[in-house]
Amino acid sequence: MTKPKVLISDKMDPNAARIFTERGCEVDVKTGMTPEELKACIGEYDGLAIRSSTTVTPEIIAAATKLKVIGRAGIGVDNVDIPAASAHGVVVMNTPFGNSITTAEHAIAMIMALARQIPEANARTQAGEWPKSAFMGVEVTGKTLGLIGAGNIGSIVAARAQGLRMKVIAYDPFLTPDHAVEIGVEKVDLETLLARADFITLHTPLTDETRNILSAENLAKTKKGVRIVNCARGGLIDEAALAQLLASGHVAGAALDVFATEPAKESPLFGQPNFICTPHLGASTTEAQVNVALQVAEQMSDYLVDGGVSNALNMPSLSAEEAPKLRPYMALAEKLGSLVGQLAHGNLTKISIEREGAAAGLNGKPITGAVLAGFMRRYSESVNMVNAPYLAKERGLEVSDVRHEREGIYQTLLRVTVATEQGDRSVAGTLFGTDSPRLVEIFGVGIEAALEGHMLYIVNEDAPGFIGRIGTLLGEHDINIGTFHLGRREAGGEATLLLSVDAPIPAEVIKQACALEGVKLAIPLAF
Numbered sequence: 001m002t003k004p005k006v007l008i009s010d011k012m013d014p015n016a017a018r019i020f021t022e023r024g025c026e027v028d029v030k031t032g033m034t035p036e037e038l039k040a041c042i043g044e045y046d047g048l049a050i051r052s053s054t055t056v057t058p059e060i061i062a063a064a065t066k067l068k069v070i071g072r073a074g075i076g077v078d079n080v081d082i083p084a085a086s087a088h089g090v091v092v093m094n095t096p097f098g099n100s101i102t103t104a105e106h107a108i109a110m111i112m113a114l115a116r117q118i119p120e121a122n123a124r125t126q127a128g129e130w131p132k133s134a135f136m137g138v139e140v141t142g143k144t145l146g147l148i149g150a151g152n153i154g155s156i157v158a159a160r161a162q163g164l165r166m167k168v169i170a171y172d173p174f175l176t177p178d179h180a181v182e183i184g185v186e187k188v189d190l191e192t193l194l195a196r197a198d199f200i201t202l203h204t205p206l207t208d209e210t211r212n213i214l215s216a217e218n219l220a221k222t223k224k225g226v227r228i229v230n231c232a233r234g235g236l237i238d239e240a241a242l243a244q245l246l247a248s249g250h251v252a253g254a255a256l257d258v259f260a261t262e263p264a265k266e267s268p269l270f271g272q273p274n275f276i277c278t279p280h281l282g283a284s285t286t287e288a289q290v291n292v293a294l295q296v297a298e299q300m301s302d303y304l305v306d307g308g309v310s311n312a313l314n315m316p317s318l319s320a321e322e323a324p325k326l327r328p329y330m331a332l333a334e335k336l337g338s339l340v341g342q343l344a345h346g347n348l349t350k351i352s353i354e355r356e357g358a359a360a361g362l363n364g365k366p367i368t369g370a371v372l373a374g375f376m377r378r379y380s381e382s383v384n385m386v387n388a389p390y391l392a393k394e395r396g397l398e399v400s401d402v403r404h405e406r407e408g409i410y411q412t413l414l415r416v417t418v419a420t421e422q423g424d425r426s427v428a429g430t431l432f433g434t435d436s437p438r439l440v441e442i443f444g445v446g447i448e449a450a451l452e453g454h455m456l457y458i459v460n461e462d463a464p465g466f467i468g469r470i471g472t473l474l475g476e477h478d479i480n481i482g483t484f485h486l487g488r489r490e491a492g493g494e495a496t497l498l499l500s501v502d503a504p505i506p507a508e509v510i511k512q513a514c515a516l517e518g519v520k521l522a523i524p525l526a527f
């Protein structure tokens with residue numbers, strides 16, 4: 001088996017390359033590439049490991065014909081076009097906790113540096129000025145810290161600030177009152193935070209809602225003498241307005257680790273009084289970089305080698321332990337989805353997946369993903385578990401996953417039903433042994449078959465002589481029958497025949513099969 005090939009395109013702790021190699025991946029490290037250089041080589045790789053310096057655009061993804069996974073050694077994924085990755089079936093994962101403590105500590109360091117103007121005092125002292133009377137700081141004890149965003153990093157900042165005896169208030173629409181109590185912060189609205197905070201620190205992602213959250217208008221509502229820290233994302237603050245308020249003295253200090261445009265080589269903020277900045281160093285500690293490198297390499301290898309999925313932003317999680325147990329179910333689910341997608345006609349707007357027996361106790365999301373991957377292939381060849389749910393949503397397909405507690409005749413069963421203009425149509429399957437997917441029912445008719453390779457589905461009148469006729473037709477065209485499965489609801493009614501053949505059946509032969517006496521329907525299938 002060929003080894004999965006991974007490209008590390010940003011500066012990353014060497015533990016990442018070590019883990020990839022140990023886990024059976026080939027790895028190349030190429031940092032500092034231009035977008036054109038990346039585009040030219042990305043087609044070779046199954047995995048791309050990045051930090052924030054590589055921007056993964058739709059053009060890069062379009063050129064990444066083998067790519068299965070993008071791993072961000074860090075938190076922010078605003079440098080990855082996730083919709084484009086999803087549409088191309090590429091999993092995007094990050095390491096949501098590996099650098100949180102480090103970044104929270106950077107925010108606290110910025111608060112302290114602003115309170116005592118340490119960078120400027122240091123620079124002037126080392127310049128030989130000994131400017132003792134030029135600096136008068138403020139204590140943080142008893143001051144109010146306003147958190148905008150109280151997620152992982154915001155919560156750690158809150159805990160550290162409480163240790164410094166600060167009063168912490170937080171604006172975060174998704175913070176529940178219970179969690180606010182748990183982390184010891186007072187939940188407030190944005191207006192209150194702006195009016196009350198002596199220090200403001202930002203810890204939200206950059207989204208349409210948070211972009212420019214500290215706009216000129218909102219900055220004007222802050223308390224005179226406020227000090228502002230941003231170790232989250234550039235674009236959260238109107239930098240020009242902040243520069244003006246620093247110049248006017250309304251804002252007593254600002255510390256930015258991140259800028260709207262990076263690298264920030266020039267800015268209206270540079271040179272303003274009490275302005276401090278660092279070049280996106282929030283996550284840059286030895287500990288955090290080891291954490292995120294190990295974690296991203298483990299996660300990406302889990303996916304590339306074993307099919308395990310964790311911390312994906314565009315796919316449900318599937319642990320490396322669960323993956324082997326779920327793999328045969330996913331194979332069955334994909335085949336059933338594909339079968340129903342090939343057989344049912346018309347505008348299909350609803351699909352339901354029912355799980356019974358042992359299947360009811362499993363993680364349903366990967367099974368649903370696999371059914372959709374099989375089913376959506378009726379619309380596009382390049383569908384997989386990652387992009388199928390997105391394509392299904394785009395087409396307005398209503399998807400439901402139902403678990404039944406009841407015990408059926410099979411120890412485990414998956415049923416896939418689509419709503420058609422003629423009513424519901426369902427197929428069901430089980431596992432023989434622990435890992436052999438088998439069809440057991442097709443549109444209400446019990447029939448046992450492995451769904452493999454090229455097959456032919458026929459509905460015919462249940463009358464003598466038919467099997468001979470179809471056998472003769474296929475034989476005349478040199479088509480070898482591999483397996484042959486029959487089922488019917490009752491004698492003399494409608495019968496179902498499912499047979500496998502060694503090669504695709506030409507359209508002309510299908511036409512002749514449809515014309516055979518007693519045949520109501522003949523549909524070629526491929527798995």
Ligand SMILES: NC(=O)c1ccc[n+]([C@@H]2O[C@H](COP(=O)([O-])OP(=O)(O)OC[C@H]3O[C@@H](n4cnc5c(N)ncnc54)[C@H](O)[C@@H]3O)[C@@H](O)[C@H]2O)c1
Nearest residue numbers: 076103149150151152153172174203204205231232282283
């Ligand atoms: N400077 C760095 O090097 C560095 C390092 C790590 C993380 N970060 C950035 O820090 C930010 C926070 O990371 P995290 O791990 O705490 O993320 P998180 O997802 O745990 O927390 C983000 C919080 O923001 C809140 N939020 C979302 N929309 C909001 C809105 N409109 N108003 C107020 N709050 C809102 C969410 O509810 C959530 O609680 C991210 O942008 C991340 O990329 C920067």
Ligand SMILES: O=C(O)[C@H](O)COP(=O)(O)O
Nearest residue numbers: 051052053074075076283
């Ligand atoms: O979102 C993050 O994890 C930080 O912005 C860190 O970015 P970096 O990995 O480029 O330092």
